[in-house]
Amino acid sequence: MMSSSPAVSVRDLRVVRGGREVLHGLSFDVPLGSVVGLLGPSGCGKTTLMRALVGVQVVRSGAVTVLGEEAGSRGLRRRVGYATQTPAVYADLSVAENMRYFASVLGAPRGDVARVIDEVGLGKHRDQVVSTLSGGQLNRVNLAVALLGTPELLVLDEPTVGLDPVLRQELWELFRELADRGTTLVVSSHVMDEAGRTDRLLLMREGRILADGSPEALRSRTGAADLEEAFLQLINERAESPA
Numbered sequence: 742m743m744s745s746s747p748a749v750s751v752r753d754l755r756v757v758r759g760g761r762e763v764l765h766g767l768s769f770d771v772p773l774g775s776v777v778g779l780l781g782p783s784g785c786g787k788t789t790l791m792r793a794l795v796g797v798q799v800v801r802s803g804a805v806t807v808l809g810e811e812a813g814s815r816g817l818r819r820r821v822g823y824a825t826q827t828p829a830v831y832a833d834l835s836v837a838e839n840m841r842y843f844a845s846v847l848g849a850p851r852g853d854v855a856r857v858i859d860e861v862g863l864g865k866h867r868d869q870v871v872s873t874l875s876g877g878q879l880n881r882v883n884l885a886v887a888l889l890g891t892p893e894l895l896v897l898d899e900p901t902v903g904l905d906p907v908l909r910q911e912l913w914e915l916f917r918e919l920a921d922r923g924t925t926l927v928v929s930s931h932v933m934d935e936a937g938r939t940d941r942l943l944l945m946r947e948g949r950i951l952a953d954g955s956p957e958a959l960r961s962r963t964g965a966a967d968l969e970e971a972f973l974q975l976i977n978e979r980a981e982s983p984a
């Protein structure tokens with residue numbers, strides 16, 4: 742186990758957007774088969790970091806290695822699944838038609854269409870036109886596309902936004918099952934109660950990683966009762982001892 746290389750390795754990553762540096766030299770590794778939560782307030786750089794992982798973000802400097810290859814390499818196209826925050830599916834096609842279309846574009850097996858629809862709990866809506874779905878259902882269609890082809894790394898940008906607690910729980914159970922089968926997941930959220938379901942948390946603030954560790958380690962390090970409090974405590978610590 743010790744010799745297995747990480748699923749993701751980021752070294753001194755700096756990104757400039759709109760003339761301003763928004764990631765200030767991030768470094769971290771993500772072990773294979775783990776669920777990593779990317780948490781932090783709106784605008785802290787979660788989406789930018791995810792874009793760098795999937796190779797669609799121009800970076801100023803640093804290295805991003807994914808499954809042993811440079812992020813964005815052609816060889817990674819089918820090995821990495823990405824669900825953006827804004828759903829990128831066809832509104833005038835049904836759920837199943839969207840899946841069939843994306844499965845053929847991605848070269849995923851046809852059997853994947855039924856599997857991913859089932860995994861995101863949209864079986865009853867498979868023939869419904871996407872424009873008539875609720876916001877939460879639409880998010881799940883978007884997630885289903887990322888699951889096609891069983892990618893080894895899934896990068897999911899706030900996949901549970903707009904979902905009720907029951908659905909959120911079901912999705913986190915799915916993420917855990919996928920990780921148990923060897924998939925690595927990087928999942929962003931700004932909901933602290935989801936953080937406890939991860940193996941590892943990267944707490945971000947203003948383009949920096951404030952803390953990197955298991956939820957238990959973060960709780961015990963800060964002595965906080967919950968992760969929300971732990972996060973606030975880390976911010977205060979940082980404010981008192983400027984780096």
Ligand SMILES: Nc1ncnc2c1ncn2[C@@H]1O[C@H](COP(=O)(O)OP(=O)(O)OP(=O)(O)O)[C@@H](O)[C@H]1O
Pocket residue numbers: 758759760763781782783784785786787788789790826931
């Ligand atoms: N196209 C852009 N041009 C200029 N600045 C941008 C652009 N996109 C993002 N930014 C800035 O980069 C910073 C990081 O944004 P990013 O979208 O990565 O944050 P986030 O943590 O994902 O936020 P949210 O949780 O609200 O989605 C923000 O300050 C944002 O204003």
